[in-house]
Amino acid sequence: MSDRVIGIDLGTSHCALAHAELNTTPAPALMKIPQTVAVGEVGEHGLLPSFLYLPNANELTGGALSLPWNGTPIHAVGTLARELGAKTPSRLVSSAKSWLCHPGVDREEALLPLDAPDDVKKLSPVDASVAYLSHLREAFDHANDTPLREQDVVLTVPASFDPAARELTVSAAKRAGIENLTLLEEPQAALYAWIAATEGAYRDVLEVGDIILVIDVGGGTTDLSLIAVSENEETKEMTFERIAVGDHILLGGDNMDLALAHVVRQVIKKEQKKKLDAWQMRALALACRAAKETLLSTDAESVPIVVASRGSKLIGGSIRAELTRAQVTATLVDGFFPQAEASDAPVQRARSALTQFGLPYAQDPGVTRHIAAFLTKQRDAADDVEGYETNEEDTFLQPTALLLNGGVFNAPILVERLKKVIDSWIEDEGGEPTRLLDFADLDHAVARGAAFYGATRASGGLKITGGIAQSFYVGVETVALAVPGIEPELHALCLAPFGLEEGSVPTPTKAELGLVVGEPVRFRFFASSTRRDDEVGETLEEWEEDELIELGAIEATLPVGSFEEGNVVPVRLRARVTEVGTLLLEAIPRTGEDVWKVELNVREPTPNESPD
Amino acid sequence: MSEPRPSFIARIFLSFVASFRTLFDSEFAAGIVALRSGARLPADTSDREVVERKTPEPPPPVVTQASPDSALQLLGMLQREGRFIDFLEEDVETFSDEEIGAAARVVHQGCRKTLREYFDITPIRAEEEGDSVTLKSGFDAAEVRITGDVSGEPPFKGTLQHRGWRASEVSLPKIAEDHDVSILVAAEVEL
Numbered sequence: 001m002s003d004r005v006i007g008i009d010l011g012t013s014h015c016a017l018a019h020a021e022l023n024t025t026p027a028p029a030l031m032k033i034p035q036t037v038a039v040g041e042v043g044e045h046g047l048l049p050s051f052l053y054l055p056n057a058n059e060l061t062g063g064a065l066s067l068p069w070n071g072t073p074i075h076a077v078g079t080l081a082r083e084l085g086a087k088t089p090s091r092l093v094s095s096a097k098s099w100l101c102h103p104g105v106d107r108e109e110a111l112l113p114l115d116a117p118d119d120v121k122k123l124s125p126v127d128a129s130v131a132y133l134s135h136l137r138e139a140f141d142h143a144n145d146t147p148l149r150e151q152d153v154v155l156t157v158p159a160s161f162d163p164a165a166r167e168l169t170v171s172a173a174k175r176a177g178i179e180n181l182t183l184l185e186e187p188q189a190a191l192y193a194w195i196a197a198t199e200g201a202y203r204d205v206l207e208v209g210d211i212i213l214v215i216d217v218g219g220g221t222t223d224l225s226l227i228a229v230s231e232n233e234e235t236k237e238m239t240f241e242r243i244a245v246g247d248h249i250l251l252g253g254d255n256m257d258l259a260l261a262h263v264v265r266q267v268i269k270k271e272q273k274k275k276l277d278a279w280q281m282r283a284l285a286l287a288c289r290a291a292k293e294t295l296l297s298t299d300a301e302s303v304p305i306v307v308a309s310r311g312s313k314l315i316g317g318s319i320r321a322e323l324t325r326a327q328v329t330a331t332l333v334d335g336f337f338p339q340a341e342a343s344d345a346p347v348q349r350a351r352s353a354l355t356q357f358g359l360p361y362a363q364d365p366g367v368t369r370h371i372a373a374f375l376t377k378q379r380d381a382a383d384d385v386e387g388y389e390t391n392e393e394d395t396f397l398q399p400t401a402l403l404l405n406g407g408v409f410n411a412p413i414l415v416e417r418l419k420k421v422i423d424s425w426i427e428d429e430g431g432e433p434t435r436l437l438d439f440a441d442l443d444h445a446v447a448r449g450a451a452f453y454g455a456t457r458a459s460g461g462l463k464i465t466g467g468i469a470q471s472f473y474v475g476v477e478t479v480a481l482a483v484p485g486i487e488p489e490l491h492a493l494c495l496a497p498f499g500l501e502e503g504s505v506p507t508p509t510k511a512e513l514g515l516v517v518g519e520p521v522r523f524r525f526f527a528s529s530t531r532r533d534d535e536v537g538e539t540l541e542e543w544e545e546d547e548l549i550e551l552g553a554i555e556a557t558l559p560v561g562s563f564e565e566g567n568v569v570p571v572r573l574r575a576r577v578t579e580v581g582t583l584l585l586e587a588i589p590r591t592g593e594d595v596w597k598v599e600l601n602v603r604e605p606t607p608n609e610s611p612d
Numbered sequence: 613m614s615e616p617r618p619s620f621i622a623r624i625f626l627s628f629v630a631s632f633r634t635l636f637d638s639e640f641a642a643g644i645v646a647l648r649s650g651a652r653l654p655a656d657t658s659d660r661e662v663v664e665r666k667t668p669e670p671p672p673p674v675v676t677q678a679s680p681d682s683a684l685q686l687l688g689m690l691q692r693e694g695r696f697i698d699f700l701e702e703d704v705e706t707f708s709d710e711e712i713g714a715a716a717r718v719v720h721q722g723c724r725k726t727l728r729e730y731f732d733i734t735p736i737r738a739e740e741e742g743d744s745v746t747l748k749s750g751f752d753a754a755e756v757r758i759t760g761d762v763s764g765e766p767p768f769k770g771t772l773q774h775r776g777w778r779a780s781e782v783s784l785p786k787i788a789e790d791h792d793v794s795i796l797v798a799a800e801v802e803l
Contacts, residue, residue: 038692039798040791041685043730044783063788071789087802290721308718310800314698315707315715 003146005458006153007189007450008136008178010129010169012097013219013254014047016447017136020455028196028451030444033139035078039064045079046444052093052131053081054113054120069142077135086282090115095220096128098250098359101158101165103552107601108168114358126172133176152180152458154450158223159185159245159469162527162551163583164600170580183581184453186446187214187225188242188464190405193449194437195462203238205437206401209387211243212437213399215371215418216446217406220252222367224374226399227464228385242466244381244397244529246374247549251362253408259331259365260292261285264305264321274319276307283307291323292332296411301325329413337417340368342376342396342425368421372396375425377530377546391429398426403437405445467501468577471534473548475524476513490524492540492548496575496583498532507536508574508588515556515571515587517563525554525600536575555599556587562594573598682784684793689730689785691797694722730784736776745772 007028009016018028030046037043040063053076055065065073065080076084085092093112100107102125110122123131141147155178157169166183173181184192191214195202206212210229216222224246230239261284268274276284284307291303302324309317346364364370375396382388382397390397402419409415415436423433439445456462473492493511515521526548534540540548556571563569571587578584585598690696699719704712727733736755739745747756749766755776758768787793 034786037785038688040788040793041785042788043785061790063790066788066791068786087800287721304714304717306714306717308695308715312698313702314695314718315702315704315711318711318714318718320714 004151005451005454006140006148006151007184007447007452007454008133008153008155009186009189009444009447009450010097010132010155010157011050011218011446012095012221012252013050014443015050015132015136016047016444017140018444018447018451020451022455022458028193028448028455030447031140031143033078033136034068034142035135035139036065036067036076036080037078038080038083040066042067043079048078048132048135049082050094050096050132051081051085052077052096052123052128053084053088054091054093054116054123055084056091056119067138069138075131077131087279089113089278090117091120093123093128095359096125096132098220099125100129100168101161101248102359103162103164104360107164126168126175129169129172130175133173133178137177149177149179152182152454153178154182154184154189154454156184156186156189156446156450158221158248159187159225159242160221160223160248162248163472164552167582167600170582181580182454182457184450185223185225185242185245186218187216187223187245187403187405188227189446189449189453190214190216191227191240191403191449191464192453192456193405193441193445194403194439196448196452197440205435206238207387208238209385209389210400211382211385211388211397212401212403213371213375213422213434214403214405215367217367217404217408218252219254219407220250222246222249222251222362222370224249224371225469226378226381226397227466228382228388230386238462240462240464241385242464242469243385244374244378245469246370247529249362249370250359251365251367251370253406255361255365256332256336256408257285257289257292259335260288260323260328263327263331264288264323268319268321272319272321276319279310280307280319288323292328293411295323295325295328296413332411333413333417336365337368337414337421338366339417339421339424340366340372342372342428344369345373345376346370368418371422372425375399380530381532394429396425396429398429398431399434400432401437402434403439405439405442407443409439409442465501467499467504468496468583469498470527470529471498471531472496472575472583473526473528473534473540474513474554474573475526475550476511476539489541492526492543493573494534494536494538494540495573495585497535498528500575500577502577502579502581504576506574506576506586508572509537510572511537511539512570512572512590514568515558515589517558517567517569518560518565520555520557522553522555525551527551552601554585556596557599558587558589558596562592563589571596681787681793684796685784685787688793688796689726690723692722693726694719694724696723697796730782731779732781733777734780736778737772739772739775741772741775743772745770 004019004021007018017031017033019031020028032044032046033048034042034044035048039060055075063071065076067073081092085094090113096112099105099112105111108124108126110124112123112125112128113120116122137148155169155173157166170181170183191212198205206229208229208231212227212229214225214227225242226244228241228243230241232239261281264284265276265281268276287305287307291305294300294303302322305321305323307319308314311317346366346369348363378397379394383390402422404415404418419434419436426433472495474495476491476493477488478491493509495509528548530547558569570590573585573587575583575585585600587596587598687697691698695718699715737745747766747768751766758770
């Protein structure tokens with residue numbers, strides 16, 4: 001029997017694991033994760049860098065990658081992987097999590113590292129996630145009597161992960177030997193961590209009718225959620241409901257350090273006529289990060305930066321530069337947190353015809369513009385929240401409290417700027433400034449919050465509700481006379497309503513779709529984060545351009561044997577939320593008792609893109 | 613320690629000698645008194661005195677050779693993060709203070725990172741340097757070194773010159789069994 005709950009933050013750039021005892025006031029503790037920190041050396045750190053290095057057969061000696069529980073691992077995970085990869089990037093797997101939610105690729109296809117040499121056995125984004133989770137499980141099992149397999153595990157995913165990415169995360173966890181699993185959205189985990197840290201005082205800080213805007217800036221992604229505070233009418237206990245989540249934004253703290261490095265590189269190139277190679281660029285980014293932290297926590301106007309030479313001549317070969325307060329302000333504060341208007345939207349540059357195969361990084365680094373667009377899009381999200389008043393003239397949803405998570409917010413100047421910008425929007429519309437929910441330990445909050453959630457849930461305590469933060473639709477082509485050059489009209493049939501919760505009785509659609517037995521049949525799949533009132537079976541004939549976004553296709557197959565090959569069988573579709581927290585789509589044939597699973601993770605081949 | 617028991621002839625001779633010594637040697641007489649009242653043999657007493665005299669003598673000095681492994685490992689770590697060996701092995705004479713200063717930043721930043729990561733280093737004395745300090749009797753001479761006008765008995769009054777450092781926790785990375793720690797940093801060949 002499980003005696004505690006484990007929270008795992010499977011991050012884009014770092015992983016962390018926390019555990020909380022059951023039957024006590026849960027105070028989640030972090031596990032130190034043993035990992036190779038250098039060739040032949042195993043150290044322990046609170047974070048496991050999410051990097052995987054696939055060495056060449058001649059590259060390392062016998063015990064180079066030895067771990068306390070495995071003498072001969074075939075690849076390196078963590079700190080050493082990141083170090084080795086800095087000098088040999090073609091054998092390094094990084095940002096696997098971003099690939100996991102990239103609908104443009106087959107996420108179970110071995111495609112990483114993208115430009116790996118021939119002797120590398122490539123891995124799929126799922127494989128890489130399995131490697132990180134396996135490392136965590138093995139580290140845990142090595143240090144504990146009760147193996148992770150027998151513990152309840154809460155694994156976090158970005159709130160913006162689509163259903164397929166969530167399902168892939170679950171399958172990676174299962175493959176890594178994690179059995180009792182629940183998914184939790186990262187911004188919710190951050191709020192749980194904050195609640196845990198207040199030791200009950202959250203009841204005094206928050207009030208009914210509060211709308212908390214959670215801004216979680218990780219290493220590689222920015223995740224937004226709105227959480228409403230209400231009250232249980234009978235028990236008068238405070239309740240929380242997640243009412244909206246933002247789009248997936250591939251923009252994080254690592255981009256910020258890199259941006260500073262590029263600024264300094266330009267100066268070095270111009271003034272010293274020196275070019276930096278990739279390794280020096282990385283050293284520069286690390287030096288800039290340290291210098292940035294000094295500048296943001298002291299009054300210094302500039303901090304010297306030195307990029308060491310790669311050879312053994314340290315003094316002669318180093319490149320000197322400096323990072324100034326003006327550069328940091330211009331690049332970080334104004335670049336990533338610009339004084340935007342509430343009506344602003346992220347700038348979209350037209351993609352060039354020859355789109356490079358890779359991750360769909362955010363084109364606009366202005367985090368505040370992404371937030372403005374999110375709040376504008378979710379203007380009506382709090383209409384049903386008791387105690388919160390929406391004015392008719394409001395152009396966006398006015399949060400009343402801010403919770404900022406992620407290492408970048410260790411810099412007070414960024415916290416101040418972000419709050420100032422959001423408050424200025426609210427004041428323009430006659431509202432009150434937001435309250436900042438104070439927070440410490442920004443790097444481990446998600447893992448801690450996940451463990452806390454697991455422990456309180458087990459005791460029937462506090463829970464953030466909200467169900468799914470999107471409604472889902474299947475695309476149905478209308479039967480019409482074929483007209484050359486004109487595509488048949490597409491309707492959207494609602495499969496899962498907004499806010500669908502785990503355990504609710506699934507309702508199948510009334511309309512039926514024809515499936516050809518023995519052949520996989522694909523359907524276009526759509527999601528909306530703003531259409532809150534569509535019910536199952538409702539058919540949309542038209543919608544606003546940004547109301548529905550297309551996700552990867554879904555695919556249903558009726559096996560031969562249960563049905564006659566080639567027959568067209570009418571099926572109804574239904575959706576439910578599993579205990580784990582994934583969306584399950586099922587096809588129910590008109591005849592027979594069986595229910596068939598509809599696959600979410602299907603790659604829709606798109607032109608202009610080729611992994612090879 | 614037990615001596616052979618004297619023979620009959622020897623005992624006759626002893627009874628003469630003993631009677632005279634009992635008369636003229638008070639210490640010998642005290643021994644006889646003790647013997648008659650059932651105490652231990654006088655030979656034991658003199659033996660114990662020998663033992664007691666030996667106790668205050670210092671034990672033979674024990675100096676052990678520390679295993680070089682963790683020293684080599686630490687050098688490797690300082691080199692890796694802070695280019696420590698590169699810095700010390702380079703001839704600084706030909707460079708300006710400014711150039712050396714720049715390199716020192718790399719060394720300082722990296723070595724400090726290593727120090728903070730693997731050692732928990734805290735000052736031994738909480739007072740500020742320059743503060744006056746009183747050392748009570750029984751202070752730990754390993755923790756605090758007294759210098760200058762050292763005489764007499766504690767309490768000692770003085771000025772704190774250096775706060776001292778203590779590694780209250782050390783958690784060096786573990787080393788793989790067949791890992792050669794004498795390679796502080798591998799040579800690097802880019803293909």
